[in-house]
Amino acid sequence: MARGRFDQASSHVQWMVIRNTSSFLRKRKLGTLTTEPNNLRNRNTFRSNGLIHPKVVGVETVKDGKGVLFTTGCVKNIKKPAKRFRKVKLTKDSRRTLTSIRRTIRKQRYRKDLKMAALRRASALLRGQRLALTTTPPSTTTKTSSKRSGKNTTTTTSS
């Protein structure tokens, strides 16, 4: 992160603002979750928050299609929302998708702490897509499975 760029609004300060007050927060009995875009676990924690950090990893499904959208945050363009994220469509088989995610994170040393979370989320989303294909009813299943966090899907959709 560039020195002095966010003197008073470092990610820690932003976290103190966001942690309890955010339009993405969902507080429920089973715990607090967030729906912000690049949060791999949808957990409301400093590390996994998708808004605060300049380096951010996101995995979402490709809308109406196969594959996964792998997002990384561009550090240069924190202030330019239109250019902030680098999105890559990974539409090959799951093995290739997962390796490309793994390698991007590992080789670039880009948020290594999020590597497993990214992989789990990607595999859960891909699994949902595969299951959606086998159970013939139309694409609504893919969308709902992509909304839930990775870990939940793996336990619930054990058909």
Next chain:
Amino acid sequence: MAASRPLVSVYNEKGQSTGNSVVLPAVFRAPIRTDIVNFVHDQMRRNKRQARAVSDKAGEQTSAESWGTGRAVARIPRVRGGGTHRSGQGAFGNMCRGGRMYAPLKVWRKWHRKINLKQRRYALVSAIAASGVPSLVLAKGHSIETVPEIPLVLSDKIQDLKKTKEAVGVLRKIGAWSDILKVYASKHTRAGKGKMRNRRTVMKRGPVIIYDKDNGVKKAFRNIPGVSLLSVERLNLLRLAPGGHVGRFVIWTESAFKKLDALYGTWSKKSQLKVDFNLPQPIMTNSDLGRLLKAFEIQSVLRAPIKRQARRKVKKNPLKNISLMSRLNPYAAVQKRRTLLQQLKGRRTGTTAESKIAARKERTHASLKTKRLSGVNLVKKTKKQQIGATTTTTTTATKTTVSTKSS
């Protein structure tokens, strides 16, 4: 102040970057104090209230008097006279039907709040600073994913717009339209009596347009749902931090943006347009905790981290816990295995200790029985048996072969 003040590009009405750029005003580096914003917002919100009260005559327009005791009724004042339902009913009390309320509302309630000038300005400054942080604007709920830059500065041509159609076109081109669409989607009927009090629909807030000179901006933008208009010279916290939460999406015009330094000052220069005001000093010059913790000055004084903490160990009993026993006495495992095997064998062939004891018992019983029947002195026999028993016990400790001989 070690705050870096980068250049912010100015965009034209078509959403393209013009060549110009402005240095980020120092306000955007001010400390973001949501607690102050919340407090000041709370106080400010009370200032638009209109007095309301209950008529002071309400419930008092009777000449009711209590009947006292001895009449088998409660002692509240009752209405005099007769010939109507009302006579004899309770009056005056807050618990009575048609009585006055508890603590009737008075007009002279303190409706408005005075807020210290410094606090007001601090809050405003924090709100402006927060509007320059994209994550806070996103967290507030605005869709700014397609906006070219935050803070968003448009050329002064915006101030000359006359038609709402053009205004809409501008918002579309700069990527702010998705925020307006959100506003459209959020329109719903108000819950509560406000419905019938001319406050029927409620909707979200969209972007604020902050201008320097109104040459038609206000009229052009004001009919677009969600949009607020503000003049730089008269910024309103209630519009910059609606709901008491910082991070509203702000669209500045170039001259408005340039005026911010004159209005709020930089730390090295006081404000020119406000009397005796300079930006508030932050408590930490460097708020990046991550960097601070990694800094040499701190790291050199820390002790090594305890990665593996020695926790309280539950003491287990070796006599019951085989793995612990074999850790203390490796031969114990061997012994145990052997006895187990013996037991297994003995269970089939009757050579285990239990089976031997059982067999011996049977023999003594049998011989005692025969002796009794034959009328021999039993005492002697028991002694013999005891001697015999001892010999058998010693032999059982060693090898199986010996005990078989004796029995």
